[in-house]
Amino acid sequence: MTAKGLAKAKEIYAKRDLRVRELNAQGKKIMGYVCAYPTLEMVTAMDYVPFKILGSMDEPITKADTQVPTIICPMLRSMLDLGMKGKVDFIEGFLGAHTCDCTEKFCHLYQYNMEFPYYHFLDVPHIAHEASFGFLKSGLQLLQKTLEKHTGKKIDTDRLKEEIKKHNALRALVRELYGLRKQDPPLLSGSENLQIMLALMAMPIEEGSEMVRDIIAEVKERKVGRPVKKAGRLLLWGSPLTETSIVEMIESLNDNVVMDDICTGTRHFWPDVEITPDPLDGLAKRYLNDLKCPRTFRETTASFEEDQEARFGYIRDYAKDWNVNGIILQSMKYCDTHGYEVPAIKAYFDRIGIPAMYLEHEYTMVALAPLKTRVEAFLEMIV
Amino acid sequence: MAEEKKKRAITRLESSALVRPLVNKMYMEGAAAGMEGRPVAWSMVNWWEGDIIMRAMDVTPVYPENYGTVCASDGIAQKYMGVSAAEGFPTHLCGYAQNTLGYSTEMKKAGQVPEGAPMGGMAKPTFMLCSEGFCDARYKWFQSLRQFWNVPVWTLPFPHPAYADLSLQDVHKVNVEYMAVELKGFIEFLEKLLGKKLDRDKLKMMLDNQEKVFKVWWDINELRKARPGPMHARDFWTMMVPCYYLAYDPETLAVYQQVYNEVKTRVEAGISAVPEEKYRLIFSELPPWHSLGFFDKLAERGWNFVTESPGYHPPPPMELNGGGDLLQRIARWTYWSYVNTGYRAAKMGYPTVGGAQPYYNWALEYKIDGILTHPLVTCRTATFWLTHSMNVLRDKLDIPGMSIQGDIVDLTVFDAATALNQAPAFEESMEHFRQVRKSKGLDW
Numbered sequence: 094m095t096a097k098g099l100a101k102a103k104e105i106y107a108k109r110d111l112r113v114r115e116l117n118a119q120g121k122k123i124m125g126y127v128c129a130y131p132t133l134e135m136v137t138a139m140d141y142v143p144f145k146i147l148g149s150m151d152e153p154i155t156k157a158d159t160q161v162p163t164i165i166c167p168m169l170r171s172m173l174d175l176g177m178k179g180k181v182d183f184i185e186g187f188l189g190a191h192t193c194d195c196t197e198k199f200c201h202l203y204q205y206n207m208e209f210p211y212y213h214f215l216d217v218p219h220i221a222h223e224a225s226f227g228f229l230k231s232g233l234q235l236l237q238k239t240l241e242k243h244t245g246k247k248i249d250t251d252r253l254k255e256e257i258k259k260h261n262a263l264r265a266l267v268r269e270l271y272g273l274r275k276q277d278p279p280l281l282s283g284s285e286n287l288q289i290m291l292a293l294m295a296m297p298i299e300e301g302s303e304m305v306r307d308i309i310a311e312v313k314e315r316k317v318g319r320p321v322k323k324a325g326r327l328l329l330w331g332s333p334l335t336e337t338s339i340v341e342m343i344e345s346l347n348d349n350v351v352m353d354d355i356c357t358g359t360r361h362f363w364p365d366v367e368i369t370p371d372p373l374d375g376l377a378k379r380y381l382n383d384l385k386c387p388r389t390f391r392e393t394t395a396s397f398e399e400d401q402e403a404r405f406g407y408i409r410d411y412a413k414d415w416n417v418n419g420i421i422l423q424s425m426k427y428c429d430t431h432g433y434e435v436p437a438i439k440a441y442f443d444r445i446g447i448p449a450m451y452l453e454h455e456y457t458m459v460a461l462a463p464l465k466t467r468v469e470a471f472l473e474m475i476v
Numbered sequence: 477m478a479e480e481k482k483k484r485a486i487t488r489l490e491s492s493a494l495v496r497p498l499v500n501k502m503y504m505e506g507a508a509a510g511m512e513g514r515p516v517a518w519s520m521v522n523w524w525e526g527d528i529i530m531r532a533m534d535v536t537p538v539y540p541e542n543y544g545t546v547c548a549s550d551g552i553a554q555k556y557m558g559v560s561a562a563e564g565f566p567t568h569l570c571g572y573a574q575n576t577l578g579y580s581t582e583m584k585k586a587g588q589v590p591e592g593a594p595m596g597g598m599a600k601p602t603f604m605l606c607s608e609g610f611c612d613a614r615y616k617w618f619q620s621l622r623q624f625w626n627v628p629v630w631t632l633p634f635p636h637p638a639y640a641d642l643s644l645q646d647v648h649k650v651n652v653e654y655m656a657v658e659l660k661g662f663i664e665f666l667e668k669l670l671g672k673k674l675d676r677d678k679l680k681m682m683l684d685n686q687e688k689v690f691k692v693w694w695d696i697n698e699l700r701k702a703r704p705g706p707m708h709a710r711d712f713w714t715m716m717v718p719c720y721y722l723a724y725d726p727e728t729l730a731v732y733q734q735v736y737n738e739v740k741t742r743v744e745a746g747i748s749a750v751p752e753e754k755y756r757l758i759f760s761e762l763p764p765w766h767s768l769g770f771f772d773k774l775a776e777r778g779w780n781f782v783t784e785s786p787g788y789h790p791p792p793p794m795e796l797n798g799g800g801d802l803l804q805r806i807a808r809w810t811y812w813s814y815v816n817t818g819y820r821a822a823k824m825g826y827p828t829v830g831g832a833q834p835y836y837n838w839a840l841e842y843k844i845d846g847i848l849t850h851p852l853v854t855c856r857t858a859t860f861w862l863t864h865s866m867n868v869l870r871d872k873l874d875i876p877g878m879s880i881q882g883d884i885v886d887l888t889v890f891d892a893a894t895a896l897n898q899a900p901a902f903e904e905s906m907e908h909f910r911q912v913r914k915s916k917g918l919d920w
Contacts, residue, residue: 160867162851162859164568191636194612198860201639201830205864214638218654219608219615220631222661228635228654235647390606390615393629397622427568427856433616436564437623453566 098307099285105292106337110183112296113144117183125184125209127172127200128192129361129384130217132233132376136188137298138248138256139240145294146181147335147357148172150458160202166427167456168333169199176207186211186243188236193388193430211243220390221382229377237373253372259298260366266305267293267362273312274351275415278322280312283329283350284337290358291335320349324476328352328412330438331423332431339423339454342461343468347476352415354408355423360386387434401441408438412447419475420449421468425456448475485775487749491735492711498718498727503546503595509536510589510599515670518576518598518621520614522607524723525632525655525810526662528686530605531724532679533666537605538598539721544572545765547579548885550594556582557885565620571854571885573617580624603627603669609634609814610787611857630665633658635811639828642818648796648811655807663803679802682724689723690809692732693790699739700782701842704748706739709759709781710771711749716788754778755906756842758835760849760865761785761858764882764890773896777903783842785858786834792816831861832868839875843920845906847877852884874912876905 094112096104105112113123124141126133133143148171157174175181187209189200197214204212216232218225237248270289273280289308293301325348333356334340340350353359364383369375381389391404412420420442424431435451442449450471452464509516517530519537530537547553553571556578561567565577579598582590589597604622606615606629615631622629635651637644663674693715700707715735718728741747759781764770771781791813798808817834821827829836835847847869849862866877878898882890913920 158863160864162863164851164853165856165860189638191612194857195860197612197636198831198857202861202864205830212638212640214640216636216638218633218635219612220633220658222633222658224654224657224661225633228633228650231650231654235641387616390619390631393619393622396626400619400622424566426566429569429613429856430616432566432569433573433613433620435566437620439564440623451564 098304098311099289101304102285102289102292102308105295106288109147109291109295110144110180112300113142114183116142116297122185123183124186124188124211125181126188126190128190128196129356129386130190130192130380131188131215132236132380133298134253134256134260134366134372134376135233135236135240135248137259138253139244139246141186142297143294144181144184145357146172146176146184146187147291147294147333148456149175150336150338150456160206161199164427166195166199167425168335169195171456173199173203173206176203181207184209186213188213188215190215191217192386193428195427195429211239213239217381219388221392226374226377226381229381230373233373233376250372254368256298257366257368257372257375259302263293263298263302263305264362264365266302266309270305270309271352271359273309274349277326277416278320279349279351280319282320282340283327283344283353284340286350286353287334287337287340287358290361294357294361320344323347323349325349325419325472326351326415326417328354328408328415328417328420329358329423330354330408330420332425332428333357334423336458338458338461339452339464342465343421346465346469347472348419352411352417354385354411356386359411360384386430388430397437398444401437405438405441409442409445409447412442417447419471420447421452421471422449423452423454426453484769485751485772486708486710487747489707489711489735489738491731491738492714494731494734495715495718498722498725498731502717502721505536506538506599507596515602516599517603517605518601518618518625519605520607520618521609521720522605522632523609523634523810523813524686525607525609525634525659525806526605526630527721528679528682528724528806529659529663529666529674532682533670533672533674535602535666535670537721538601540576540598541572542717542721543579543595543598544575544885546594547575548887549765551887552592552594553885554887568854570611570613570617571852571883573614573620574854575885576617577620577624580621584624601625601627604629606631607634608632608636609810611855612636613857628665628669630662632662634814637815639818639830639833642815643822645797648815649798652796652798652804652807652811655811656801656803659803659807676802683802683805685726685729686723687809689719689729689732690790691793692729692736693719694792696732696736696739697783697789699736699743702743703756703843704746704750704753705756705780705782706742706747706749707782708749708771708775709763709784710768712784712788713763713768719790720788748780750775750778750780752778753780755845755903756780756782758782758838758842758844758847759784760835760847760862761852761855762788762884763850764892766887767890767892770892770895773892774899777899779899781848782844783838786817786838787858792820795819827872829868829872830864832865835865836868836872839869839873844869844875845910845920846875846902849877849879850882851879852882853889854886855884858884870909874909874916874918876902876909878902878905
């Protein structure tokens, strides 16, 4: 493909398999994965191109309901549906992970239906006790063994460290990109940002770094298409967004989405991996502790208020640094991991004086109008 | 003359009546501990990982999941679920969780067990114990309860290896060792919280009893492979509670031994749990607790539910390697309860069929004619694999399935009349597939 910068991100966002199919045709092998927990550094060290498997809000589920009940996460059902329709037939391997309960089961069901030549399931613990890191490291060692057995190649420690550096470089660029939305008006809209993130999850890492570098330069220079100043500066929290429709709906009102804490945004890219003598130690720490997702249980402290601080303090820091004046807690229906979190996180932000609203959606394009009315009412309250 | 009360179609085990006092004792213990100021834990079902340690340290566990069924049967669960929604919790969350969140809101407001709470309510917890086992969303539920109870929450790990890993002893070793290390941490947490040391002799005695309970309860269920089936699922649901929650207790062992004797006698005499066993079925997932009479109607038609969801069964005799260290033993049993069906499939040469594995194994071994699934609208864990399991049994073993929607707490979802209307058509299907199986050389 020839497009660069924002145009490239837009093109890949519109057709997420575009780039990986091109690469596949050139002989590159593609590794599909779910969620933010698979250690992609090990995937790229084996010369695979990582591709995050996502659902589609825009395509009706017509096949997966023969396999899984309708009360299950609609995004996972959609992922299975797309798979059953042959839309990920370029994938050679599938790296699943125990992130939430439904995802765990989904991974096994997905593999049962898709029969990828390579499948590995990474059992990520939900607690971050000292022993949990050793346990996860054992899981990474097992992943290494199965990758090596499948490919007939060895993961060299130095190569893995180099891969970690490449991934960290992309992470640093993504953080720099997010920094462009600290100013008012932001240099980049929330929906453009989401397009970029989704595109990054469908291309090689170094190519992604190059694209982000181009975008940063382009956005700083552009005279047209910049977001305009609006009253609301919102942070979007919650379950994965795989399309920009909800962000576009929110930004069609008197606000800009300037920051996020979602699985297809900061959660995926934010913390670096520390380069440790045995790189698996650094990977275990990053994915189990540093990556902030409600799927990991954080130890209770002396009071509920302290718990809230430990669990949500990093979002408060985002809100402060990006000068946020409202938070939208969005989650798709049937997401237990986010659903349980809602009253506690809402109470936390109410207490520190940042209004928050809960927006539950059905993971479909067709039911956005009532949500828009609710966001409008919320904005009237905060600005 | 008063009409004679109609005899129920299922012949219940006489010994199942011995279980009720044990269950009542469990509830009374919880209420009494609260009133007497003794330590009480709100605990999830943890598949024997933490219960025995709490018992050995004189902590009385109460089980919000179990209490959810009590509130559902009592009818008060709807009120608690409404309160939970008013607190801002989404209504798609687990019915047991919504019930407890509503109950806790009411209890906090009242400053005591809320008026109208059945079975004396649940006493205020000293701490709460979560488990990652099977349904790992549950630790989010107890984390949420922290806003009502300023007490610590401890979470026990529960590895979930991939089905492909289930025959690897080195994976098991890592997983069990991790669990054992975490149990050590749990004991240290309790010792600090309670200001007392664990009595290891007491723990060993309880564990010895627990292992005997597993064995006899497992053997009882093995006897159900007999034709005709001597024990109906209704008796299983009545009797699963002591093994689940009171396996440490010698009284549980004594009761199960009596149950074993009765079931064995029935097998030897060829006594069936239903009048005329025409169809042998699996019931998949928790039953509609409020409508158990539904099973008598099906029994009248010759439907004998000879086994049910494996997650509520005891682990089979241990086949994993490992030493005699107490914590390793505890961890190994819990872990074995999760991996044993995959392990058996590998041993027997059965195909790997994901979450349908236990049903596949048992459909073959119990010689099943049909599976009746009961998807629970607020329980994703229980429901996730049901459609797949029906597909696998139909496609690989020519066993048909039927589904009736319900819920663990919300009574309004289950429609017994519609389900009963579907029964004749399903019988035709079971007859058809019986012929198909025979044509393929299968012996049932």
